[in-house]
Amino acid sequence: xxxxxxxxxxxxxxxxxxxxxxxxxxxxxxxxxxxxxxxxxxxxxxxxxxxxxxxxxxxxxxxxxxxxxxxxxxxxxxxxxxxxxxxxxxxxxxxxxxxxxxxxxxxxxxxxxxxxxxxxxxxxxxxxxxxxxxxxxxxxxxxxxxxxxxxxxxxxxxxxxxxxxx
Amino acid sequence: xxxxxxxxxxxxxxxxxxxxxxxxxxxxxxxxxxxxxxxxxxxxxxxxxxxxxxxxxxxxxxxxxxxxxxxxxxxxxxxxxxxxxxxxxxxxxxxxxxxxxxxxxxxxxxxxxxxxxxxxxxxxx
Numbered sequence: 592x593x594x595x596x597x598x599x600x601x602x603x604x605x606x607x608x609x610x611x612x613x614x615x616x617x618x619x620x621x622x623x624x625x626x627x628x629x630x631x632x633x634x635x636x637x638x639x640x641x642x643x644x645x646x647x648x649x650x651x652x653x654x655x656x657x658x659x660x661x662x663x664x665x666x667x668x669x670x671x672x673x674x675x676x677x678x679x680x681x682x683x684x685x686x687x688x689x690x691x692x693x694x695x696x697x698x699x700x701x702x703x704x705x706x707x708x709x710x711x712x713x714x715x716x717x718x719x720x721x722x723x724x725x726x727x728x729x730x731x732x733x734x735x736x737x738x739x740x741x742x743x744x745x746x747x748x749x750x751x752x753x754x755x756x757x
Numbered sequence: 758x759x760x761x762x763x764x765x766x767x768x769x770x771x772x773x774x775x776x777x778x779x780x781x782x783x784x785x786x787x788x789x790x791x792x793x794x795x796x797x798x799x800x801x802x803x804x805x806x807x808x809x810x811x812x813x814x815x816x817x818x819x820x821x822x823x824x825x826x827x828x829x830x831x832x833x834x835x836x837x838x839x840x841x842x843x844x845x846x847x848x849x850x851x852x853x854x855x856x857x858x859x860x861x862x863x864x865x866x867x868x869x870x871x872x873x874x875x876x877x878x879x880x881x882x
Contacts, residue, residue, distance in 0.1 A: 702804055746763055749766050749801045
């Protein structure tokens with residue numbers, strides 16, 4: 592969609608609903624929470640479209656999505672972030688030999704658990720990049736952080752995932 | 758140069774400036790350690806990108822018409838309280854005492870012997 596176009600709500604739901612749901616699912620690991628979040632985001636989008644000024648639609652949409660997620664986390668009185676570890680190689684459950692893990696058909700399950708074990712800021716950056724498919728600039732706009740920080744979070748997130756899975 | 762390990766992910770994502778890209782790729786040609794790091798990061802990146810897409814459990818557009826789960830939970834709780842109230846509260850009598858009922862109403866009809874029906878409105882005193 593061109594940046595200058597203002598989509599209808601139905602277009603947003605149709606074109607982005609699935610990505611919003613998958614973003615939420617990978618952040619929460621829970622289909623019910625993801626479904627609720629997707630609905631909340633679509634409601635906010637419908638309310639917000641009237642005041643949307645053409646620009647970076649992806650940044651606008653994912654900022655709404657992220658804020659809805661963080662509001663939900665606050666509502667549930669969960670902590671959205673944890674302290675960054677001194678060592679990136681965070682301890683993670685029972686990790687098998689690398690070749691076993693790689694061969695397992697359960698890799699998606701292991702990977703989901705590893706994602707959930709990441710500090711929120713890293714998990715969010717990795718999911719936005721690799722699940723949603725946003726560019727670093729779009730992630731920076733959605734999360735209101737510098738591009739250099741986005742770059743660092745994605746790199747450290749992947750490095751921690753590697754440490755957990757290999 | 759020092760090992761450019763902090764920007765290897767950005768290399769994979771094609772998010773480096775041309776200058777950075779040129780510098781890193783030159784370094785990788787002669788550094789086995791960084792090449793191994795790059796390969797490891799590339800594996801992780803491909804795994805995350807290959808995660809199966811999840812199907813939303815509800816249709817996207819009608820989803821707006823369905824209240825969030827917590828509303829259903831609240832409604833269910835209210836229904837449960839109402840049901841308990843109905844069970845616990847005493848049932849209304851099905852057999853009424855005519856004298857008591859007559860005392861509670863202002864309209865009375867006195868029917869003379871031999872009259873079996875009445876037509877028209879019946880007014881009270």
